[in-house]
Amino acid sequence: MEHNRASTGTFYLTMAGVIVAVAMLALMVWSRLYPDPAKAPTVERGALMSGYGWGPPIVLGIILVITTILNLVGGRRSGRKLKTQLKELTQENKTLCGDLAAMNSARGKAEQEGERIKIEMAQSKSDAAEARREASHAKAQQDITAAEWHKCEDQLSRQAWLVKLAITQAENIQNHVVVKRILPGTLKLADDRFVMMCLEIRNESLLNITIGKAEVMGPLSFRGKAMTESVKVTTGDLDYFPPVENLGHKQIGWLVLEQPLTRAEAGSSKHYERTKGKN
Secondary structure: OHHHHHHHHHHHHHHHHHHHHHHHHHHHHHHHOOOOOOHHOOOOOOHHHOOOOOHHHHHHHHHHHHHHHHEEEEEEHHHHHHHHHHHHHHHHHHHHHHHHHHHHHHHHHHHHHHHHHHHHHHHHHHHHHHHHHHHHHHHHHHHHHHHHHHHHHHHHHHHHHHHHHHHHHOHHHHHHHHEEEEEEEEOOOOOOEEEEEEEEEEOOEEEEEEOOOOOOOOEEOOOOOOOOOOEEEEEEOOOOOOOOOOOOOOEEEEEEEEEOOOHHHHHHHHHHHHHHHHH
């Protein structure tokens, strides 16, 4: 604004000087055209006489010098103001450049943050899709498990009578394990005295059974009298006498027993054999 005001004042002074100079130039031209004032057109003598001699050029020169000085002063002031304004504009330009750089940096960071958010959103969408697939798979597995559970419950409900029967048989298992036949084995009455026999066992229960050394205790009886020592469970030919191990329903196994004999029991057995042979 100050620069515009100084320029306007200088312009007005210059115009005033130009107008005065033009008027003086016109007066000089008039005096040259009519050197003799008596022959000039009707004009006041004082006015015409003032235009003759060195007066007009001196006035014109003074006006031009003043105008030039005013222009120089105004131009110098304008130049200083322009320099000041240029410095201010330069500083503002630097500030604007700094702000622009900061804005560009912020824009770059914002773009990077936007890209990161996009990547995270894409990953979140992928994770959500995977979670939905897993949930769907889990739901399908749950439905299959529920269906199998209902199927098992249905089978159990239909086989409840078998469970009750198995429980009853377990409480009275001795009534459902049958000795089908007894095969005599080795009889040794000297040295290591013992008698061996094989029992054919048939499982009539619904449960699998096993009869081993832990399940057989006590001695055998001979002619109504129990032997002295406990019987032993041994093994025979597995091809012909498979043991009673995990025996299923209606399956057959063999229990091979070895009864140790004392000397007296061996003698009684010999006497029985001789008596049996005579009879």
